[in-house]
Amino acid sequence: MRLRGYRHETDLSIPHAMTRDGGEGRFALSLRGRLLAAALVVMIPLLLGAGVCLALLSHTSGSYAALAREVAREEQESVSVLQRINAAQQAGSRYMEGGDVRDLIAYQGPASEVDGKLASPYSYDTEVERRGVVAIRAAWKAAKRRLDAYRLKTGQDLTRGTGSDPEDAFQIEADAAAAGVERLMADSEAEVRADLAETERLARLNWALGLATVAIALLLAGLLANRVSKTLVRPLHELARAARSLGNGHLEDRVSIRSTKELNEVAGTFNAMAKALQGQREELERHAFADALTGLPNRALFEDRARHAIGRLAGGHERVAVLVLDIDGFKLVNDGLGRAAGDALLMQAAERMSVALRPSDTIARLGSDEFGVLLESVRGLDDALGASERLRDAFDSPFILEGSEVLVTASVGIALSTEDAREGAELLRRAGLAMHRIKGRGRNASEFFDPGMDDQAAERLTTLNALRRAIDRGELVVHYQPIVDLNTGEMRAAEALLRWDRPGRGLVPPLEFIPLAEETGLIVSMGAWVLNAACAEAKLWEELAGRADIPVTVNVSARQLLDEQFEATVAEALRSTGLSPEGLILEVTESSVIQSIDVAIAKLDRISATGVRIALDDFGEGYSSLSHLRELPIDILKIARPFVRELTEADHDPALVRGIVELARSLGLRLVAEGIELPEQQEILLGLDCPLGQGFLFARPMESTQLRARIGERRATQAAG
Numbered sequence: 001m002r003l004r005g006y007r008h009e010t011d012l013s014i015p016h017a018m019t020r021d022g023g024e025g026r027f028a029l030s031l032r033g034r035l036l037a038a039a040l041v042v043m044i045p046l047l048l049g050a051g052v053c054l055a056l057l058s059h060t061s062g063s064y065a066a067l068a069r070e071v072a073r074e075e076q077e078s079v080s081v082l083q084r085i086n087a088a089q090q091a092g093s094r095y096m097e098g099g100d101v102r103d104l105i106a107y108q109g110p111a112s113e114v115d116g117k118l119a120s121p122y123s124y125d126t127e128v129e130r131r132g133v134v135a136i137r138a139a140w141k142a143a144k145r146r147l148d149a150y151r152l153k154t155g156q157d158l159t160r161g162t163g164s165d166p167e168d169a170f171q172i173e174a175d176a177a178a179a180g181v182e183r184l185m186a187d188s189e190a191e192v193r194a195d196l197a198e199t200e201r202l203a204r205l206n207w208a209l210g211l212a213t214v215a216i217a218l219l220l221a222g223l224l225a226n227r228v229s230k231t232l233v234r235p236l237h238e239l240a241r242a243a244r245s246l247g248n249g250h251l252e253d254r255v256s257i258r259s260t261k262e263l264n265e266v267a268g269t270f271n272a273m274a275k276a277l278q279g280q281r282e283e284l285e286r287h288a289f290a291d292a293l294t295g296l297p298n299r300a301l302f303e304d305r306a307r308h309a310i311g312r313l314a315g316g317h318e319r320v321a322v323l324v325l326d327i328d329g330f331k332l333v334n335d336g337l338g339r340a341a342g343d344a345l346l347m348q349a350a351e352r353m354s355v356a357l358r359p360s361d362t363i364a365r366l367g368s369d370e371f372g373v374l375l376e377s378v379r380g381l382d383d384a385l386g387a388s389e390r391l392r393d394a395f396d397s398p399f400i401l402e403g404s405e406v407l408v409t410a411s412v413g414i415a416l417s418t419e420d421a422r423e424g425a426e427l428l429r430r431a432g433l434a435m436h437r438i439k440g441r442g443r444n445a446s447e448f449f450d451p452g453m454d455d456q457a458a459e460r461l462t463t464l465n466a467l468r469r470a471i472d473r474g475e476l477v478v479h480y481q482p483i484v485d486l487n488t489g490e491m492r493a494a495e496a497l498l499r500w501d502r503p504g505r506g507l508v509p510p511l512e513f514i515p516l517a518e519e520t521g522l523i524v525s526m527g528a529w530v531l532n533a534a535c536a537e538a539k540l541w542e543e544l545a546g547r548a549d550i551p552v553t554v555n556v557s558a559r560q561l562l563d564e565q566f567e568a569t570v571a572e573a574l575r576s577t578g579l580s581p582e583g584l585i586l587e588v589t590e591s592s593v594i595q596s597i598d599v600a601i602a603k604l605d606r607i608s609a610t611g612v613r614i615a616l617d618d619f620g621e622g623y624s625s626l627s628h629l630r631e632l633p634i635d636i637l638k639i640a641r642p643f644v645r646e647l648t649e650a651d652h653d654p655a656l657v658r659g660i661v662e663l664a665r666s667l668g669l670r671l672v673a674e675g676i677e678l679p680e681q682q683e684i685l686l687g688l689d690c691p692l693g694q695g696f697l698f699a700r701p702m703e704s705t706q707l708r709a710r711i712g713e714r715r716a717t718q719a720a721g
Contacts, residue, residue, distance in 0.1 A: 074129075075185070081117045082181040084110040085140065089174040090521075092147050096167040097471070097525050102565075104151065114140055114177075129184060136180035143173035168469065204248065252278060291365040293343055294350040299428075302364035302372050306424025309376045310417055320417040321384040322427035323373040324435045325353070325391055328409040328443040329558070330369035331521070333401065336562035336596045341401040342369075345408070352394035357387065372428060381416070381448065388412040388446040404598045409444035411435050416448075440515045466502065467513055467522060471529055475501050478533050479701035482710070483553070483672055483694045486686050491714070493585065494541075495553045495694065496534035497701050498526065518557055527560040528569045535577040535584060537704050542583060544711050553585040553615060558592030561600055570607055581611030585636065589617050593632065601631055608633035615672070619660065629667060637664045639690070641675030647684045654684060661688050 087110040095103035118137040146169045242255040254271045289301035297305070309320045327349060334342035346369065353363055353371065362374040373391065378384050391412060398405035413434030415427045430449040438445045470476050476498065483493040500508040517523040531554050538552035560566055574581060586607065593600045593616075604614055615636035616629075639660055646652050664671045673685050676695030685693060702710075 077117065078181055078185045081114060081136075082178060082185075084113045084117070085174060085178045085181065088114060089143075089171070089178070092143075092170055092174070093167060094525070096147065096150055096170060098528070107147070111144065132180060132184040136177050136184065139173050139176040139180055143170050143177060146170040146173060167472070171468075294347055294365050296350055296354075296371075297362060297364040299364065299366050299372070302362065302366070302374060303424035303428070305362050306374050306427060309374060310424070313377065313417075318377045318379060320427070321375040321378045321387070322415050322417075322424065322431045323375070323384065323388055323391070324366070324413045324428060324431035325371045325373065326411050326435050326439070327369040327395075328411055328439075330408065332558050332562050332596065333406055333408065335559075335564075336599045337402050337404070337406070341406075344401050345399055345406070348399050349395070353391050356390040356394045361387070366428070370432075372431075374424075378416070381414075384414050384416065384448075385446060388414055392444070392446065404596065406596060407594055411438040411443045412446040413438065414446060414448045439519050442515070463513065464516060464520060467500070467517060470500055470502070471526065475503070476526065476529060477501050477703070478530055478537070479703060480537070480552070480707045481694055481701040482699045482707070483692055484698045486673075486682055486691060486693050489698065491550060491710070492692060493551045493553055494707060495587070496530060496537075496555070498530050498555075499701075518559060521559065523557045523559050524563050527557060528573075530554060531569060531573045532576065535573045535579045538583045539577050539579045540708065541711055542579070544708060545714070550711065551583045551585050551613070553587050555587045555617065556592070558589075561588060561592055561603065562596060567603060567607060570612065571610070574610075574612075582613070585613045585615050587615045587617040587638070590619065597631075601633075604633050608635075618674075629663075634667075634669060637667075637669045637671050639671065639673045644673050644675045644681055644685070644693075644695075645677075648678055648680045654688060657685075657690075658688050661690055665689075 088107050091103050091107035091110070094100065095107055118133060118140060150170075238255060252274075254274065289298055289304075290296065291298050306320065306322060313320060327345070330342065330345065333345055346365070350363070350365065350371070353373075357363055357373065360376055364372045364374075366372045373387065375384060375387055392410050395408055395410050398407050400406075413431040413436070415430035415434065417427060434447045434449040438447050477500075479497045479499050480494040481497060482491040483495060484491050498510065498514070500513055502508050514523070517526055534552045534554045538550070541550045541552075556566075563569075570584075570586070573579075574584065586604075588600070588604070593604075608614055613635040614633055615638055616632070616634050617638045618640040619637050637660070639657060643657050643660070647654055647657065661671060671690050671692065673681075673690050673693040674695065676682055676685070676693045676697045678697065681695075682693065682697060699710075
């Protein structure tokens with residue numbers, strides 16, 4: 001009504017009799033009035049429509065933000081629970097193995113934190129997750145009851161229903177709790193994907209509703225403004241096209257309108273909202289499918305890309321390769337230098353490996369120190385092996401961690417897509433089996449999967465379970481190999497060598513179980529047992545010989561050396577057996593020392609100060625430099641077996657061994673040659689002025705009773721003489 005009156009008044013204000021100029025003035029005034037009226041008519045509905053659209057999209061954006069916060073909170077909560085279960089499990093296992101109250105105290109802290117975090121399942125937003133928390137809590141309470149019953153020694157039948165001893169029952173139920181947390185994390189990841197899809201669907205619906213509101217507003221404006229310029233038709237088509245595109249989820253699409261200022265502003269508003277919503281979606285996807293520490297894709301995204309890559313290449317000549325890489329020695333760095341150093345190692349390694357790969361390749365962090373690599377369009381084994389070698393070369397240079405240089409290596413398993421392996425998860429499993437096989441053979445290598453590894457994986461699991469029980473069942477034994485004077489043949493020391501007398505198999509070769517013990521951490525408890533047994537045996541030699549002149553040498557692994565309790569373990573072994581520190585020699589290898597040289601030097605310095613002697617085993621096979629030899633508190637240098645074996649090979653120049661002898665003499669170190677099997681080797685070593693040696697030429701490793709008899713015979717001979 002108000003607009004119609006305005007137009008009528010305008011018409012009456014202009015005379016009917018006009019000149020040509022007056023007519024043009026009347027036409028211009030009428031056009032301006034109509035444009036102003038049209039602008040008012042169009043602007044009001046547009047603003048209302050834009051307001052509705054903004055409200056709808058604001059709700060969608062808030063949903064994205066809330067989902068991202070919820071994902072981060074649940075992931076952090078699950079990771080925290082898993083870390084504390086693992087910490088409590090390790091400390092509880094050590095306590096049940098050794099009864100050390102310090103391990104009980106170390107167990108109680110993380111155990112209490114786990115109780116607190118599992119107190120209420122309602123911090124999770126779905127019934128499935130809450131039931132998962134209840135199941136985890138039940139398994140965890142069962143594990144605690146196992147340990148509490150053991151601690152209180154109530155006489156309860158701890159093995160009932162489990163078929164295993166108390167420690168195994170505790171391990172099984174704690175593992176069940178940890179596995180429950182991992183399943184909860186996997187369920188949460190699946191929930192994230194479902195929530196993301198649902199939120200995107202709602203976003204598209206909100207876009208469609210909002211743009212439909214604007215379209216209706218434009219239609220109403222067109223009806224009310226009877227003679228609005230036809231220049232609005234093209235922008236309406238553009239807005240309709242944008243509505244269809246954005247409603248289908250194409251958030252990267254933008255509106256482009258060259259028309260009135262008001263419509264341009266509407267288009268700018270649409271574009272700004274689309275850009276903001278797209279950014280929020282990308283941020284949520286990064287959170288759901290990327291590793292928080294390294295920024296690399298996670299396992300879920302890796303498997304998805306592998307599936308698509310396999311599908312694209314199906315039926316062609318090219319194949320997909322999946323590599324699984326594990327950092328050798330990562331746990332030693334993490335335990336010896338701390339978690340911050342371990343995280344720094346992972347980030348530096350991820351950066352180096354990314355540079356070593358092609359832009360089309362995908363590298364992901366699968367978990368802990370394990371990485372996956374997806375190679376698309378490989379022609380065969382050579383392509384995959386070449387990528388594997390480039391990845392391993394990335395570890396050649398030392399990593400700078402906490403101000404120290406740390407050397408680590410990498411083991412890589414490789415699997416190629418075949419007719420029976422066309423899923424990313426299966427290729428990952430196969431590559432993982434190949435990687436674990438390398439771990440068992442000495443690490444720092446690459447290997448392809450073959451079908452026989454499935455049987456080997458089952459055998460490996462069986463061996464690991466049996467090895468966990470070996471100490472409690474008395475299946476571990478220590479044999480001793482004499483170290484003799486090369487001139488007289490008289491025994492000067494004896495090396496303790498661990499053996500496993502496995503029921504039904506007899507003595508298991510060390511190479512079949514020592515690497516497995518190293519990889520799983522069992523070597524720490526096994527090493528402590530060997531140390532105590534060897535010290536007790538050396539005390540018997542001292543009593544049998546009537547004097548303390550036959551020390552025992554005990555091998556120390558890298559994981560033992562970096563264990564926080566190692567120094568206390570050595571001191572307790574000497575105290576409990578009554579052996580003097582001079583009766584013990586600890587053997588360390590170059591590779592175990594070099595992984596964290598500063599930590600190793602500090603620990604060995606303190607142990608050496610008590611009177612225990614240190615021997616550097618397998619000298620010449622590792623990374624030792626003269627500066628390291630000067631810094632380490634070494635008393636004895638042991639020449640590695642390969643150098644001794646080469647002494648009798650044709651045209652061999654003994655200059656290298658002669659150099660080692662001269663080096664030991666200049667540093668004031670005693671020298672022992674290992675692996676002497678031939679009289680000719682003994683003669684050459686004597687000529688090079690090497691005083692001590694051990695090997696099959698003098699004696700094979702023997703049981704403790706046999707060595708005692710040998711010591712008794714020597715004493716009887718000396719008494720008779």
